[in-house]
Amino acid sequence: MSxxxxxxxxLVALAPIEIDLVVPCNAQRAFDYFTRDIGRWWPLxxxxxxxDDAVAVxxxxxxxxxxxxxxxxxxxxxxxxxxxxxxxxxxxxxWHPGRDPATxxxxxxSFRAVPAGTRxxxxxxxxxxxxxxxxxxxxxxxxxxxxxxxxxYGDWCNGAIRxxxx
Numbered sequence: 001m002s003x004x005x006x007x008x009x010x011l012v013a014l015a016p017i018e019i020d021l022v023v024p025c026n027a028q029r030a031f032d033y034f035t036r037d038i039g040r041w042w043p044l045x046x047x048x049x050x051x052d053d054a055v056a057v058x059x060x061x062x063x064x065x066x067x068x069x070x071x072x073x074x075x076x077x078x079x080x081x082x083x084x085x086x087x088x089x090x091x092x093x094x095w096h097p098g099r100d101p102a103t104x105x106x107x108x109x110s111f112r113a114v115p116a117g118t119r120x121x122x123x124x125x126x127x128x129x130x131x132x133x134x135x136x137x138x139x140x141x142x143x144x145x146x147x148x149x150x151x152x153y154g155d156w157c158n159g160a161i162r163x164x165x166x
Contacts, residue, residue: 034111050069089110
C-alpha cells in the first residue's frame with residue numbers, strides 16, 4: 001500500500017518552550033508580580049493586539065477568569081482564560097491573543113521557593129492548535145518569551161525588591 005502524495009503530512013508534536021529564572025523574592029510576591037502587575041511590566045506597545053493604543057492588560061484573578069487587554073477606546077481583546085489560579089504556586093491559562101480561541105495554546109507558570117528566592121518556570125505548549133503555523137509560531141515565541149518573561153518580568157521583580165514595592 002503506498003502513501004497518498006496529496007495527503008497532508010501529519011503534524012509532529014512540538015516540544016513546549018520552557019524558561020525559568022530565579023527572582024529575589026518569596027513565591028507569593030513573585031506570583032503577585034506576574035499576575036497582579038502584568039500590565040506594569042508587559043511591553044504593550046510591541047506585544048499586544050492594539051499596539052500603541054493598548055493601555056492595559058490584566059488577569060481576572062480566578063479560575064475561569066480572563067487575561068484581557070484593553071485599548072484606549074475601551075475595546076477589549078481576550079488573550080486567554082485562566083484554568084489554574086493557585087496564589088504563590090501556579091497560574092495556568094489558555095493563550096490566543098488576537099486569535100480564535102480554537103487556536104489557543106497553554107501557558108503554565110509555576111513558583112517554587114529556592115535559597116535565592118523563587119524559581120519561576122514558564123512552560124508554553126500546545127502548538128499543534130496552530131496547525132501549519134505551529135513551528136513558525138513556536139520559533140517566534142522563543143525570542144518573545146526571552147524578552148517578555150526572562151527580561152521584562154525578571155527586571156520588574158528585581159526592581160520591586162530594590163525599590164521596596166509590594
